[in-house]
Amino acid sequence: MLERTAKKREKRDEALPRRARQSPKVSAPCHGGTISEDESIISISTSSRPSSPPPIRKLTKPSAKPPPKPKPVVQSKSVPPKKGKKKEKVKMYPKDYAQMLLDQPPDPSAKRRQRFLKGMNIFYTGGDMTWASDATRGRMDLIVQHGGNLFPVFDPALVTHIISETSSPEPMLRALGLKKLGEVPDHIPIVKWNWVVSGQEGALGPLWEFAAYANRIPPIDVPVRSGKGKERAIVADQSRISAKQRKRSIHDSEDEEDDERQGPQVGPLQSPPSSRRLTARTDGPSTSRVKTEAADDPLAEFYAKARFDRDNAWSRHGEAGEDEDETDIDEPASDSDDDTAQKPGPPPPKGGWTCDSKEAQVKNGPNEFIAKKLEELMHLHKAKPGMDNHWRAFSYTKALRPIRKHPKPIRSYSEARKIKGVAHKTALKIMEIVETGDLRRIGYENTADVQIRKLFQGIYGVGQQTAYQWYAAGCRSLKDLKAGKGGVTLTPAQKIGIEFYDDINDRMPREEAQALFELIKPIALEINPKLEVEIMGSYRRGKADCGDIDIMITRCPDDGKTHAGILHHLLKALHEKNIITEDLALPEDPFDNEAIYRGLCRLPKFGSRRRRIDFLTVPWKSRGAALLYYTGDDIFNRSMRLKANRLGYSLNQKGLFAGVVRDPRNRTVKTNTGNIVASETEEEIFRMLGVPFQLPHQRVRG
DNA sequence: CAACAGATTCC
DNA sequence: GGAATC
DNA sequence: GTTG
Numbered sequence: 001m002l003e004r005t006a007k008k009r010e011k012r013d014e015a016l017p018r019r020a021r022q023s024p025k026v027s028a029p030c031h032g033g034t035i036s037e038d039e040s041i042i043s044i045s046t047s048s049r050p051s052s053p054p055p056i057r058k059l060t061k062p063s064a065k066p067p068p069k070p071k072p073v074v075q076s077k078s079v080p081p082k083k084g085k086k087k088e089k090v091k092m093y094p095k096d097y098a099q100m101l102l103d104q105p106p107d108p109s110a111k112r113r114q115r116f117l118k119g120m121n122i123f124y125t126g127g128d129m130t131w132a133s134d135a136t137r138g139r140m141d142l143i144v145q146h147g148g149n150l151f152p153v154f155d156p157a158l159v160t161h162i163i164s165e166t167s168s169p170e171p172m173l174r175a176l177g178l179k180k181l182g183e184v185p186d187h188i189p190i191v192k193w194n195w196v197v198s199g200q201e202g203a204l205g206p207l208w209e210f211a212a213y214a215n216r217i218p219p220i221d222v223p224v225r226s227g228k229g230k231e232r233a234i235v236a237d238q239s240r241i242s243a244k245q246r247k248r249s250i251h252d253s254e255d256e257e258d259d260e261r262q263g264p265q266v267g268p269l270q271s272p273p274s275s276r277r278l279t280a281r282t283d284g285p286s287t288s289r290v291k292t293e294a295a296d297d298p299l300a301e302f303y304a305k306a307r308f309d310r311d312n313a314w315s316r317h318g319e320a321g322e323d324e325d326e327t328d329i330d331e332p333a334s335d336s337d338d339d340t341a342q343k344p345g346p347p348p349p350k351g352g353w354t355c356d357s358k359e360a361q362v363k364n365g366p367n368e369f370i371a372k373k374l375e376e377l378m379h380l381h382k383a384k385p386g387m388d389n390h391w392r393a394f395s396y397t398k399a400l401r402p403i404r405k406h407p408k409p410i411r412s413y414s415e416a417r418k419i420k421g422v423a424h425k426t427a428l429k430i431m432e433i434v435e436t437g438d439l440r441r442i443g444y445e446n447t448a449d450v451q452i453r454k455l456f457q458g459i460y461g462v463g464q465q466t467a468y469q470w471y472a473a474g475c476r477s478l479k480d481l482k483a484g485k486g487g488v489t490l491t492p493a494q495k496i497g498i499e500f501y502d503d504i505n506d507r508m509p510r511e512e513a514q515a516l517f518e519l520i521k522p523i524a525l526e527i528n529p530k531l532e533v534e535i536m537g538s539y540r541r542g543k544a545d546c547g548d549i550d551i552m553i554t555r556c557p558d559d560g561k562t563h564a565g566i567l568h569h570l571l572k573a574l575h576e577k578n579i580i581t582e583d584l585a586l587p588e589d590p591f592d593n594e595a596i597y598r599g600l601c602r603l604p605k606f607g608s609r610r611r612r613i614d615f616l617t618v619p620w621k622s623r624g625a626a627l628l629y630y631t632g633d634d635i636f637n638r639s640m641r642l643k644a645n646r647l648g649y650s651l652n653q654k655g656l657f658a659g660v661v662r663d664p665r666n667r668t669v670k671t672n673t674g675n676i677v678a679s680e681t682e683e684e685i686f687r688m689l690g691v692p693f694q695l696p697h698q699r700v701r702g
Numbered sequence: 703c704a705a706c707a708g709a710t711t712c713c
Numbered sequence: 714g715g716a717a718t719c
Numbered sequence: 720g721t722t723g
Contacts, residue, residue, distance in 0.1 A: 460717090460718090461716090461717065462717080463716060463717050463718085464716090465716060465717090493717095537719095548719090550719085596719090598719085614719075616719095630719075632719090634719085
């Protein structure tokens with residue numbers, strides 16, 4: 001095994017056993033999913049084709065291909081989608097989308113709207129990595145609707161305003177087709193989208209107040225990582241819009257060096273005017289006011305009861321108390337469920353209620369649009385380094401479910417506050433969304449650097465820290481990484497992660513997971529017919545699409561033998577059959593009774609894509625715990641573990657332990673590992689925790 | 703003010 | 714021992 | 720970011 005590990009890091013192909021290596025990738029032209037160079041690099045087409053036709057409104061000649069039909073971008077309520085015809089979204093460069101808008105007849109309904117951008121020639125860039133995002137499309141729509149002349153390409157002679165949504169100038173410059181900020185004529189202001197928002201909210205604010213960049217020197221504000229993995233504040237310079245800025249826009253001088261900071265003019269960063277009223281009212285004096293308000297609400301009990309009733313209704317059929325344990329009732333696992341439960345097969349037919357109805361409910365709730373926005377913000381936080389961001393995102397995760405489940409549209413702050421997981425800050429955000437249909441915080445968090453880090457984090461084996469460091473090293477695209485720009489080095493797994501970037505990030509249809517499993521299982525049984533081979537993960541939960549395949553292997557040791565060593569043979573066999581194509585992480589000892597393997601696999605057929613696959617072998621006695629753990633879902637697991645902890649247990653993939661003693665200082669250190677109480681079957685564990693048994697497909701919480 | 707899960711593997 | 718993954 |  002060690003030899004394999006060593007070999008593996010040379011080249012990916014070398015990692016494969018001889019036979020697997022024999023078939024060169026070329027012979028199996030499965031380019032289906034690998035990311036193309038085009039998509040991996042950041043480039044905004046406008047910059048790459050500066051020679052496009054002049055951006056005049058009546059421009060007739062389409063710049064590139066005939067623009068596809070418009071796709072109304074459903075945006076905030078303040079901007080109703082135009083003419084309700086829906087077209088499926090077509091991938092387009094921002095520039096092409098802009099062009100398409102120009103080619104469209106003016107929207108008559110826009111007449112009713114204030115056209116405060118009338119007469120302005122606007123170039124907009126949202127910093128989109130490649131294709132025009134929904135946000136970009138929506139904003140371009142708005143610019144046009146408000147009377148602005150949207151320019152697909154930047155023409156310094158014609159453009160009067162640049163609206164940039166990138167925190168650092170580089171992405172914008174790419175879009176402009178320029179090298180440095182100094183090349184932008186001084187008379188053309190560069191402002192953030194907030195400026196337009198100010199127009200929507202009444203009157204356009206003074207340009208200087210919305211300056212996108214504090215100065216025009218590219219502030220290589222590339223955050224430098226400190227010595228060892230300590231988080232570093234990423235201080236964007238956008239808050240330092242001061243007199244300097246004001247002068248710039250007035251005098252067109254860009255070389256001010258004065259450091260005078262007079263009352264930091266945090267234009268774009270201040271709290272949204274839209275929610276100001278509300279904030280002032282409820283938030284003003286103190287939170288106590290808010291609390292009183294909530295407590296006084298005669299409906300408070302009703303909501304709580306409603307939730308309780310609903311939860312109980314579900315648990316009657318095996319669906320335990322929702323998020324956390326609090327809600328679950330002491331109901332012994334129903335016997336009837338137990339037998340069906342053993343089999344991981346397809347979900348059994350349901351009676352009066354259906355999971356589907358529940359799913360639908362969760363997805364189409366009246367507050368879905370709120371959840372969407374918050375979720376977006378959550379993802380942005382997730383992309384940032386540091387524990388605080390981690391927990392912030394975690395917190396949103398917890399609040400999202402209750403929000404989605406809230407039966408009626410949230411209308412007031414106090415109503416929002418009553419929702420589990422929603423406290424002051426989130427309630428304010430919810431109200432901002434309710435009132436304006438948007439969350440400005442998203443715009444200002446969703447900066448270009450975050451986008452790039454998110455791209456990096458899509459690589460297997462890359463998390464916040466690494467993404468951050470790479471960005472700091474100057475990498476801006478997958479190409480940069482591959483080139484080793486800034487001295488970055490990639491681990492073998494990361495190289496694979498880049499090579500199969502979108503294969504790995506895409507989900508596969510359930511059928512494909514099934515096909516792979518049915519292909520693999522016999523191979524395992526061939527090695528040893530007494531093996532128990534189970535597929536877990538989202539497949540077992542019955543999902544229609546799966547992000548990966550989790551396979552558990554165990555064996556009853558009745559006859560004194562175990563499955564030790566089979567993983568080694570199985571992996572070898574699968575490599576030989578070209579089912580497993582790449583290794584990501586090998587078990588430390590593949591002959592151990594307990595081992596984990598991670599890798600990529602694919603159906604051995606033309607054009608099939610790489611899929612993530614995990615194997616784990618577990619001791620017979622902990623098969624229940626492993627099954628439970630790897631079946632998830634994540635949120636469900638967390639609540640199980642949480643409840644276990646509260647009851648004085650400790651739950652992990654090996655089993656449920658009692659009497660665990662932890663070091664009071666470092667709670668992660670167990671001075672006493674405790675005694676295993678349950679682990680052989682899922683039912684057993686559910687019972688010990690007093691949670692009504694739930695079939696895999698019922699364990700969906702996230 | 704602490705907790706928010708815990709174990710394994712890679713580097 | 715930190716980072717990343719599940 | 721929220722909860723206890």
